[in-house]
Each structure stands twice: as C-alpha cells, then as structure tokens.
Amino acid sequence: MSDAVAENSKNLIIKGREVVEDDWLVLRLAEPVEGAPQIDPATIAVPEGKVIVPQSLWLVQRELLAARAAAGEIGVWIASDERPEAIRDDLSSFGVIAVDFPKFTDGRGYSIAYNLRIRMGWTGELRAIGDVLRDQLFQMQRVGFNAYATRPDRSIHDALKGLSDFSETYQASVDQKLPLYRRHARTSGVAAPAANNDGAGI
Amino acid sequence: MYQYDQYDHLIVRERIAQYRDQVRRRLSDELTEAEFVPLRLQNGLYMQRHAYMLRIAVPYGLLSSRQMRMFAHIARKYDRGYGHFTTRQNIQFNWVELEQTPDILSDLASVEMHAIQTSGNCIRNTTSDPYAGVAADEIIDPRPYAEVLRQWSTFHPEFIALPRKFKVAINGAVEDRAAIAVHDIGLTVVRNDAGEIGFKFMAGGGMGRTPILGSVIREFLPWQHLLTYTEAVMRVYNQYGRRDNKYKARIKILLKAIGVEEFTRQVEAEWVDLKDGPETLTVEEMQRVIDYFQPPAYKPLDDSDVTAAPEAAGNKAFANWINRNVKPHKQPGYAAVVLSLKKTGVPPGDATAEQIDFMADLADQYSFGELRVTHEQNIVLADVEQSQLFTLWQLVKAKGLATPNIGLLTDMICCPGGDFCSLANAKSIPIAAAIAERFDDIDYQHDIGEIELNISGCINACGHHHVGSIGVLGVDKDGSEWYQVSIGGSQGNHSAIGKIIGPSFSALQMPEVIARLLQVYVRERFEDESFAACAQRLGVAPFKEFVYATPIAEKAGRLVGEDEYV
Numbered sequence: 165m166s167d168a169v170a171e172n173s174k175n176l177i178i179k180g181r182e183v184v185e186d187d188w189l190v191l192r193l194a195e196p197v198e199g200a201p202q203i204d205p206a207t208i209a210v211p212e213g214k215v216i217v218p219q220s221l222w223l224v225q226r227e228l229l230a231a232r233a234a235a236g237e238i239g240v241w242i243a244s245d246e247r248p249e250a251i252r253d254d255l256s257s258f259g260v261i262a263v264d265f266p267k268f269t270d271g272r273g274y275s276i277a278y279n280l281r282i283r284m285g286w287t288g289e290l291r292a293i294g295d296v297l298r299d300q301l302f303q304m305q306r307v308g309f310n311a312y313a314t315r316p317d318r319s320i321h322d323a324l325k326g327l328s329d330f331s332e333t334y335q336a337s338v339d340q341k342l343p344l345y346r347r348h349a350r351t352s353g354v355a356a357p358a359a360n361n362d363g364a365g366i
Numbered sequence: 367m368y369q370y371d372q373y374d375h376l377i378v379r380e381r382i383a384q385y386r387d388q389v390r391r392r393l394s395d396e397l398t399e400a401e402f403v404p405l406r407l408q409n410g411l412y413m414q415r416h417a418y419m420l421r422i423a424v425p426y427g428l429l430s431s432r433q434m435r436m437f438a439h440i441a442r443k444y445d446r447g448y449g450h451f452t453t454r455q456n457i458q459f460n461w462v463e464l465e466q467t468p469d470i471l472s473d474l475a476s477v478e479m480h481a482i483q484t485s486g487n488c489i490r491n492t493t494s495d496p497y498a499g500v501a502a503d504e505i506i507d508p509r510p511y512a513e514v515l516r517q518w519s520t521f522h523p524e525f526i527a528l529p530r531k532f533k534v535a536i537n538g539a540v541e542d543r544a545a546i547a548v549h550d551i552g553l554t555v556v557r558n559d560a561g562e563i564g565f566k567f568m569a570g571g572g573m574g575r576t577p578i579l580g581s582v583i584r585e586f587l588p589w590q591h592l593l594t595y596t597e598a599v600m601r602v603y604n605q606y607g608r609r610d611n612k613y614k615a616r617i618k619i620l621l622k623a624i625g626v627e628e629f630t631r632q633v634e635a636e637w638v639d640l641k642d643g644p645e646t647l648t649v650e651e652m653q654r655v656i657d658y659f660q661p662p663a664y665k666p667l668d669d670s671d672v673t674a675a676p677e678a679a680g681n682k683a684f685a686n687w688i689n690r691n692v693k694p695h696k697q698p699g700y701a702a703v704v705l706s707l708k709k710t711g712v713p714p715g716d717a718t719a720e721q722i723d724f725m726a727d728l729a730d731q732y733s734f735g736e737l738r739v740t741h742e743q744n745i746v747l748a749d750v751e752q753s754q755l756f757t758l759w760q761l762v763k764a765k766g767l768a769t770p771n772i773g774l775l776t777d778m779i780c781c782p783g784g785d786f787c788s789l790a791n792a793k794s795i796p797i798a799a800a801i802a803e804r805f806d807d808i809d810y811q812h813d814i815g816e817i818e819l820n821i822s823g824c825i826n827a828c829g830h831h832h833v834g835s836i837g838v839l840g841v842d843k844d845g846s847e848w849y850q851v852s853i854g855g856s857q858g859n860h861s862a863i864g865k866i867i868g869p870s871f872s873a874l875q876m877p878e879v880i881a882r883l884l885q886v887y888v889r890e891r892f893e894d895e896s897f898a899a900c901a902q903r904l905g906v907a908p909f910k911e912f913v914y915a916t917p918i919a920e921k922a923g924r925l926v927g928e929d930e931y932v
Binding site for chain 1: 381388524
C-alpha cells in the first residue's frame with residue numbers, strides 16, 4: 165500500500181443541495197517521483213469497502229474488480245488530463261463517477277463533466293473532488309455535477325451557498341438546455357424601457 | 367445601442383452580491399490571497415505596483431454619455447481624478463481601494479456596466495471597429511454579433527478556467543480596424559455569393575512572447591452557427607491547450623503545435639452534435655439585438671467642404687485637424703470625429719475627470735449621446751454634422767483634445783508600463799513622452815505620414831509592439847531597463863509582425879533611434895509609401911546599418927517628469 169494513499173472521505177460532502185455523510189473512499193496513486201520507477205496501477209491493491217479508483221487503475225484492473233463493481237462498491241475518478249471516453253463502455257459498472265480538480269484554476273474538469281453528461285449519457289452521481297471550493301460550485305452544478313467533496317479545511321455549510329449565487333444565466337449548458345432567450349420573451353430594442361432597476365435591492 | 371433588460375440587470379446585480387461577499391471573505395481571511403486572485407481577476411481587479419487597478423468593460427468600445435459621466439464620477443470619488451483608456455477599448459482606474467470596489471460596481475450597474483471577465487483566464491470583452499455602424503466601407507454592422515457573444519460568454523460555466531486569457535475581435539468592414547489577426551478568435555462579417563450573412567472565422571492569432579497571425583479555419587460560417595461553432599473551438603482549447611507553461615498556453619500555441627488542419631478537424635468533429643442545437647441563433651433573437659443598433663435620426667444633409675466655409679477658410683490648424691482627426695461617414699453631411707488622447711506630455715490614453723465629463727457633454731450636443739473608444743486609445747464622436755465641425759474643433763481644442771495627430775507618429779499606442787504595472791520590465795510612458803517631445807512639430811509628423819509607433823513595457827505586448835510600424839519593447843537586462851526596437855509590423859488587412867533591428871537601447875537613446883529610423887525612411891521612400899510598407903520592402907538591413915553606424919549619446923534624449931532626474 166505504500167504506493168497509494170487512501171483519502172479518508174468518511175466525512176461530509178454536498179449532494180444535490182444538502183450536506184450529507186459519505187462512505188466512499190477516494191483512492192489516489194502517489195505522485196510520480198522524478199527518477200523513481202513509474203507506479204504501475206496494475207499492482208495496486210484496492211482496499212475493502214466502497215472505493216473510487218483512478219481511471220488508469222480501473223482500465224487495467226477491470227476484470228479483477230468486476231464482481232465488486234457489480235455489488236456497487238466501485239466508483240471511478242477521472243484526472244483533468246484524461247478523457248472520459250476511455251470508460252464509455254463501462255459506465256454501468258460505477259456507483260459514482262468523480263472528476264478531479266487538481267487546482268481550481270484547472271478548468272478541464274468542466275468539459276469532462278459536459279462530455280460525461282451530454283455525449284456519454286451518464287445519469288448517476290457526478291462528483292467534483294480535489295481543489296473544490298465555494299466559488300466554483302455554481303459553474304460545476306451547471307455543467308452537470310450533482311455532488312461536491314469540498315476542501316476539508318473550509319466550512320462545507322458555507323460552500324453550499326455557492327450553489328445559489330445566480331438565479332438566471334444566459335447560455336445553455338447541462339443544467340439548462342435552452343439559452344435565456346429561448347426560455348423567456350426578452351425586451352426588444354424598439355420597445356426598451358427607459359429605466360429598469362430589477363435586482364437593485366440585492 | 368444595446369440596453370439591458372430585466373435579465374441583464376439581474377445577472378449583473380447578482381454578480382455584485384457574489385463579488386461583495388468574496389471581498390468580505392478575503393478581508394476577513396476566509397479566503398487566502400492565492401484563492402482570491404482568480405476571483406478578483408475575473409472581475410477586472412489587478413494588484414499593480416502601487417495599488418489595485420480596476421478594469422471596466424466597455425463592450426465593443428461603445429458608450430453612452432451617461433456611462434461616460436459615470437467614469438468621471440468614479441475617477442473623482444474612488445481614484446485620483448483620471449482614467450486610462452486601454453488598447454482593448456476598456457477603461458481602467460489605477461488607484462482604487464479593494465474595500466470600495468463593490469461600491470464602484472454598484473455605481474457602474476446603475477448605468478448598465480460591469481467589470482465581468484475583463485481579466486483572468488476566460489473569454490474577455492469582444493472588441494470591434496470603433497467606426498462600426500457609420501464607416502463608409504462597412505459591409506455589415508458587427509456590434510449585434512459582438513453583443514450576442516458578450517451575453518453567451520458572460521459566466522459561461524465551462525470556459526471560466528481556461529489555460530489562458532481569450533480574446534475575440536470582430537470586424538464588419540472592408541478595412542479591418544479591429545486587429546482581428548492578432549486575436550485568439552478573429553471574425554469578419556461577410557456575405558456569401560447568395561447574399562447571406564456569415565463569418566470568416568480565424569483562430570490562433572495573438573501577440574505576447576510568440577506573436578502569430580491567426581489562421582482561417584472556416585471561410586464562411588452562417589451567422590446562425592456563431593455560438594455553437596465558437597463553443598466547439600472553446601471546448602477543444604479548454605481540453606487541449608497547454609497548462610504547464612503560461613507562456614505556451616494561448617490557443618495560438620495549440621494551433622501551431624498540431625497544425626491548422628488538425629485543429630480545424632478537431633473543431634469540426636466537436637461541432638457535429640452542437641450544430642443546429644439550442645444555441646443556434648434564431649432570426650427573432652438576432653433581430654431583437656439588431657434593433658438596438660438602428661441608425662440615429664439623421665437629418666437629410668449633403669456633404670460639404672468644411673475647410674472652405676468662411677469661418678474656416680485659410681485656417682491651417684483646422685485643416686490639419688480635419689485632415690487627420692475627422693473620418694468619412696456613410697451618411698451624407700455627417701462625419702466621425704476622433705478626440706485625441708495623445709497630447710504631448712500626457713500618458714497615451716489618459717483622460718481627466720473634467721475631460722471625460724466634457725466629452726460626454728459633446729456627445730450629447732453633437733453626436734446623439736454616444737461615444738466610442740478606439741483600440742489606439744482615443745475617443746470617437748461618430749455622428750457629427752459636418753456644419754458643426756468648426757465649432758466643435760474650437761471647443762475641443764480648448765480642452766487639449768484636438769491634437770491633429772491621429773495615425774501619425776505621436777498617436778502612439780502605449781501600455782501603462784513600469785510606472786503602474788507589476789508585470790512590466792520597463793517603463794513605457796516616459797519613453798512615449800520623450801519621443802513625443804522630440805517630434806512635437808506637427809508639420810514634420812504630417813511629412814512622415816501614417817505610422818504606428820507602439821510601445822510595450824514587457825513581452826505581454828499590451829502596447830501591441832509586434833504590429834507597430836515601429837515597435838518598442840521594454841526588456842530587463844541585469845536589472846536595468848532597455849528597449850528593443852522592431853520595424854515593419856502592421857495591423858489590419860495587411861497584418862504583419864515586425865522584425866527586430868538589433869541590440870537594445872537605453873531610454874535616453876530612444877528618441878534618437880526613432881529619428882534615425884525616420885531619416886532612412888525619408889531617404890528611401892517612394893511617393894505615398896508608408897513607413898511600414900517601406901520597411902517591409904527594404905527589410906531591416908538599411909535601417910539597422912544607419913541606426914548603429916555611429917554611437918548614440920546617452921544624453922541624446924530627455925525624459926520628462928520625475929524621470930528627468932536619472
């Protein structure tokens with residue numbers, strides 16, 4: 165087990181719009197060290213219980229984990245530089261799919277989520293993990309995430325507020341399939357009101 | 367111009383509430399500075415050398431007089447009485463307090479403005495032709511499409527943490543005045559053989575450390591597909607743009623690495639299931655936005671020779687101003703007037719609160735209450751009656767905004783440089799000032815003719831030095847400030863990247879370097895040949911030879927202001 169670090173995730177996550185206890189364990193491979201031999205995901209033993217394994221590990225241990233997956237004990241997480249299409253045919257095996265945000269400025273996970281939901285049809289739990297903080301949750305929810313393992317050094321109850329920063333959005337995404345103008349009649353240029361102060365009290 | 371409806375208002379107000387809370391959390395240390403940085407940047411707030419700088423979006427450079435007056439108010443109430451118009455048609459204030467920034471945004475919201483996505487690794491303000499809607503050579507007014515892009519890109523959930531900043535420019539005229547070739551996406555509104563409207567779609571242009579002109583990835587994209595196709599480009603970039611090195615993270619590097627054909631293939635593959643989807647623009651929605659950009663109530667007038675009018679006849683100063691600062695208009699009897707923010711001794715693009723209020727008043731009185739910001743950092747009154755030009759000129763002259771230098775040597779593009787910007791290697795404003803002092807003679811400038819002198823204080827190229835006829839780049843050598851000079855760059859339809867002439871110079875040598883370059887040009891030019899064309903024809907060699915032939919005295923130039931005492 166020295167090559168793998170098990171994150172004890174038996175703490176709180178946001179699911180939907182509630183803070184709930186979570187019993188999944190996120191299995192992370194240790195960062196490769198320069199000069200040291202590459203860690204082979206095939207040699208890692210997946211711990212007992214409900215475990216979210218790296219996509220790279222799943223791809224080499226698929227058969228080994230099949231029974232546990234059938235029992236609903238296996239989830240998979242996708243790194244920001246991986247493509248979710250690699251698990252296209254395995255989606256029914258997973259109890260949860262997670263997408264890792266190594267730092268909050270790395271926005272690849274948003275496109276991964278979009279592809280999982282829109283192109284690959286994943287309808288189960290889609291969880292953001294890693295450097296996940298309150299101010300990202302609104303856009304994460306928009307691209308299809310419905311669970312968030314926020315960084316444990318911050319209040320998860322505060323983070324919950326991030327999901328309701330905006331009540332309207334312009335463009336279509338996973339949560340809202342139609343752009344604003346297809347959902348509401350918008351004022352036309354010729355009949356523009358002289359003044360409008362909607363939202364001024366916010 | 368576009369006016370907010372209830373949804374625009376709501377989104378901007380909710381944004382202020384979100385940002386106000388982010389500032390509160392930063393001030394109470396609930397957010398670390400590292401966590402706050404990307405949040406404040408997405409709202410245009412930079413930490414500069416001395417203070418915070420707030421950049422406010424001016425969508426495609428178009429302003430109402432009411433919005434302009436708000437800038438004067440902000441300059442007085444929250445800053446030091448002036449603002450700086452930027453090369454991306456925005457305005458920035460250099461001396462704001464973090465604690466006050468949410469209140470500034472509330473003030474801005476009252477006139478339908480914001481600072482959303484004016485910085486950070488996201489889609490920035492779309493820029494366009496400052497003469498859009500009035501230019502004599504316009505094919506289609508690009509502003510409605512820029513507005514559609516503004517709304518679509520505002521808080522786009524998927525493209526909010528891109529590898530790097532992302533800039534879109536759109537042009538709708540024969541002559542490109544939006545520098546589209548040096549943008550991440552450069553759009554030209556065109557008509558196909560059937561008369562239908564669409565876009566010539568370029569991607570992968572940019573300046574910075576590796577200047578590259580954009581490549582055409584689609585010759586004709588019907589307008590209905592503008593947003594879905596842009597989404598396809600953005601998704602390819604978001605997934606495959608480099609994130610390991612910020613100097614290699616722009617989309618231009620991705621295009622260069624995989625080649626334009628492969629990039630185009632990926633975009634087209636991405637687009638297959640987006641095409642004709644819900645983000646496809648409808649005739650009704652496009653017409654709704656176009657309705658906001660209808661021409662004002664022009665009077666039926668005829669063109670006239672304003673310099674021949676009795677009050678103006680023989681007035682050479684007025685004639686110079688007409689010649690340089692007044693531009694043709696598609697409506698007979700009207701003209702577009704450029705107010706020069708390039709008076710010698712004033713940092714290029716700066717305007718005082720008093721000047722800003724004054725320009726707003728002029729807009730109300732002479733130009734249907736609207737103004738435009740140009741990417742050369744001047745202000746345009748786009749709809750002035752020709753018969754009013756002489757009166758207007760006298761008013762403008764009295765406020766120091768009538769320098770007849772538009773397109774000439776002292777109409778320099780210049781970034782804030784090391785006096786303000788924490789990224790800069792060197793100062794740029796004192797160099798601009800020293801050059802302006804040396805070549806203050808307007809007759810000499812007219813003789814030199816069309817030339818673009820562009821100065822950047824560092825490799826990020828905010829001063830567009832790569833596309834200057836003469837480009838000046840501030841570099842750091844062993845802790846002191848030096849200036850590298852390139853020639854032969856140009857923007858517009860014949861965009862080109864300038865070539866470096868040789869080793870760099872000290873600040874004090876710069877005016878003489880410019881003088882020597884101009885001497886070679888005057889000696890070698892054909893009739894009516896611009897500096898850029900001449901430099902492109904001759905190559906660097908004759909210029910280089912002459913500039914470096916004899917030593918340039920260290921005290922050849924004179925810096926002004928506090929930099930005088932070096």
